[in-house]
Amino acid sequence: MDSLNNQGFAECQRCGTCCKKGGPALHFEDQQLIDAGSIPLASLYTIRKGELARNNVTGGLICLPIEIIKIKSRPDDSFCMYYNDVDASCEIYDKRPFECRAMECWNSDKIAALYDQNRLTRSLVLEKADWLKDLVNTHEAECDLDRIQALVKDRETGDANAASVLTEMVNYDFHLRSIVTEKGKIAPDMLDFVFGRPLNEIISRQFKIKIEKSKTV
Ligand code: SF4
Ligand code: SF4
Structure with missing residues (x-):
């Protein structure tokens, strides 16, 4: 039953x-x-x-x-x-x-x-859209979460280079989203599907640290 x-x-x-x-x-x-x-x-x-x-x-x-x-x-x-x-x-x-x-x-x-x-x-979803798949793969390689986890640990030990690489990654993620939407390649409401949620939000939620994009961005 x-x-x-x-x-x-x-x-x-x-x-x-x-x-x-x-x-x-x-x-x-x-x-x-x-x-x-x-x-x-x-x-x-x-x-x-x-x-x-x-x-x-x-x-x-x-x-x-x-x-x-x-x-x-x-x-x-x-x-x-x-x-x-x-x-x-x-x-x-x-x-x-x-x-x-x-x-x-x-x-x-x-x-x-x-x-x-x-x-x-x-x-799988983007099987027929090679250019989008390439973009996803490039973003994954540049913003790899295993690497981010290692950088967060290094940052905690005072490694300034790790902190600066994390900022560069957050800048990259921010820039890429801006460029593809400004050029009309990807609608803003599709960004969280194509690239996942914004990298600074993931880092903040997952590692409880705040990485701001640099002020020149
Ligand atoms: S809607 Fe979901 S939670 Fe409600 S009875 Fe159906 S399966 Fe259960
Ligand atoms: S409202 Fe959302 S979670 Fe509920 S049945 Fe529809 S698609 Fe599924």
């Missing part, structure tokens, strides 16, 4: 509790929703390899071994951007992603079995 959810049901009541915890990560099965335009790239963001992220199945924070692509949350809270709290509904219910279709809060086995399997990555 199925276990019951916190309202005593063994079927989805569309209460929206799971949607309020944030948007889902995307899997191979969701590529078709992107290709068809049901989920635009502007609705996505990337959590990069090496970033800390919450594992919604085990509940703990993990350092990601591979990037994940997620649906954005609303700007002022954690709710999935497609959650409509006027009538507690999903605005893309018929086209909702794979994880959402698999979610059964009364039975975690189904979501646990697929949770970290077949996740979409930027290189």
Whole structure:
């Protein structure tokens, strides 16, 4: 017999509790929703390899071994951007992603079995856009999070060069975002998908230090 959810049901009541915890990560099965335009790239963001992220199945924070692509949350809270709290509904219910279709809060086995399997990555999503893929790879190489972690440790020991390299990386990330949007290559609302969230924000959140871009930038 199925276990019951916190309202005593063994079927989805569309209460929206799971949607309020944030948007889902995307899997191979969701590529078709992107290709068809049901989920635009502007609705996505990337959590990069090496970033800390919450594992919604085990509940703990993990350092990601591979990037994940997620649906954005609303700007002022954690709710999935497609959650409509006027009538507690999903605005893309018929086209909702794979994880959402698999979610059964009364039975975690189904979501646990697929949770970290077949996740979409930027290189898969951008398979037909070589120039964007190249840009992603260049940015990853310049702003590698393993290297940043090592630099943060060196900075803590008073290494001025490490501090200056971190500032250069933050400057690079800032500049690249500015240039591609000013030149009209990438829409501003696609930046967090293409490059992940701004590097200074990642460093601040993950390592609890503030690296400002230099004042000449
Ligand atoms: S699966 Fe989500 S929307 Fe459905 S009952 Fe559970 S928490 Fe509510
Ligand atoms: S896409 Fe829809 S079902 Fe999935 S988390 Fe967002 S609002 Fe909920």
